[in-house]
Amino acid sequence: MNPLRDTPLTDPAKTALLVVDVQYEVAAFGYGDFAGVTRETLPENRRYYMDRIEKALLPNIRSLQDNLRRVGSEILFTTVENLTDDGRDRSLDYKISGINVRKGSREAQVLDEIGPERDEMRFAKSTSSVFNSTNIEYVLRNLGIERLIIVGLLTDQCVISAVRDACDLGFLVVVPEDCCATYTPERHQWALELTQGYCRLTDTASLLEEIGRMSTDAPRTEA
Template sequence: MTSSPLPRRDAPFRKGETGLLLVDMQRIWIEPGLDPFHPERGPDHYFYREVRERVVPNQRRLLAAARAAGIEVLHTIIQSLTEDGRDRSLDHKLTPMHVPPSLAEGLPPPELAPVGDEILLPKTSSGVFNSTNLDYLLKNLGVRQLVIAGVLTDQCVDMAVRDGADRGYLVTCVGDACAAPTPERHEGALAAFGGYCWITDTETVAARFDALR
């Protein structure tokens, strides 16, 4: 019996089988002065400049192209299900990290917020596949090719990429639509998880989305 050839990591996106996932693009992490863990970082810190000047514009382009092509768009944010955070993972309790559902700063900024019935998944772990039903949802939606962008490149994006690959998805990471606190951490992460995905840029992914319209 002859087996079918395996797909390439950079295989063309297929209509109805492609999804876009934005990771942790919420105000508390990407707007200066809101992150309780790093009050020392001002508006000119590398991370905030990267997010403001590169990541957000690139993600807006990805969102526009995905929506125009009818591609499934999903968002995940760090957020507890309860106001006191008793549902959080042990790691988030020890950190401690807690974003209550009533905190307005815990949501995405308007330009990146879910539109219509796009799915928003709260999580209390680094890996979205570990503390949400994302895998179940993607399979129900028929998604086989998952495009990922967000923050931080070396933490929650890294986990999404690796876990998605382990679960059988063809993963694409949009490198210039992700950011970490330093360029070394960003580039190091891309180099480290590059074996689990196709790393490319916003221009290339947006053009592929456009081709599915």
Template sequence: MSWKTGFRSLYYLGAPEPDDPVLVPAQTAILVIDVQNTYLERPDRASLSPQEQHRYDLWTPFHERMHGTVIPNTARLLALARQHGIECLFARIACHTRDGRDRSLSQKMPGWNNLLLPKNDAPSQLVAELQPTGDEIVVTKTTDSALTGTNLRLILHNLGIRNVICCGIFTDQCVSSTVRSLADESYAVIVIEDCCAAATEELHRKELEIINMIYCHVMSSAELCKIMALAK
């Protein structure tokens, strides 16, 4: 099954197959969303209580996917994009204040989302494998959407971007929120399914079905590489 027929919800069963996107390098950007130290750090499992160990184990598939699939594939895409002259952009969650009072309500909700990530602290930084190079742009957001929470809209406009290729975490949260915002601004959006992850595989796949064919097109990194090779 190819990207043209995969990840389809009931809404789009039987819909015509889309054409291959035309990715003019000067009008295309890759946006890597929230692949930050805080989400990849793990404590020593032996030091945890039984309840904490259970939670630790539930998150193990996510960490395996990030280290074995998402980060390596994203690094390869960034390298290819740089070869093609495609803009590489990065977004991260961080607050400008030490106590996080500038965060949006969604970033202050109790529970898992309530992370305090001052912008200069190590947990808020992008992971070592996916660092920007040269003068590549990093935007710092205090909302889920990288478009709503930053001046990214203006940056994309000034760069002449029409196509945005999205990677990152979490598929069902900040990736989805960003994709929807970009689509509402009439950007053509591609989400690379093996360069994204959610807390579980089920959440990841369900969210891709929800956003595919209306807010974006979902494809694999291998499929995108073929399209980029044809555009060279």
């Protein structure tokens, strides 16, 4: 237990939620990885994953969003998306792996159920960690963010990459495990075990209690 990392959230203006890659490319029937797939034709080895997204991840993230918006915290999003029409800007790993999400496509958008509202920011990335291919660190510093709640897909890939980089960059990271998902429960648990030294692991219910106690008096930092 670390007293600093385990300190409850207290200041909405210094707290942000980062939603990682909950996008049509990897999380919706009929698009991207699930093009031409319906619930009835979904392969058995992907049923756990899609069920977890629909029954846990989406409603839990939505609850966090609603409550954090109420107290004035920032909500940010990242999705995999090419910056160029032909994807030449992609990382070498993404080119080798065949990850190619067209610029401006539906697949590059956040699922409607938890999408950005008003002027909430979305960062298009071409690496596993959002911190390696976007200016998100610069933006978080400008916003005065110190505490970062990270949720999304996949627990053992882009989520864990963002968690580790955020920690190394000096942010205090919180991960509600029931707001994350990957293809199997074993992979999910393995990833959580690896993140323990980089973040505070919790769940949505506990985090909602903390948010409910946060002061709404602290204004967002302005120049």
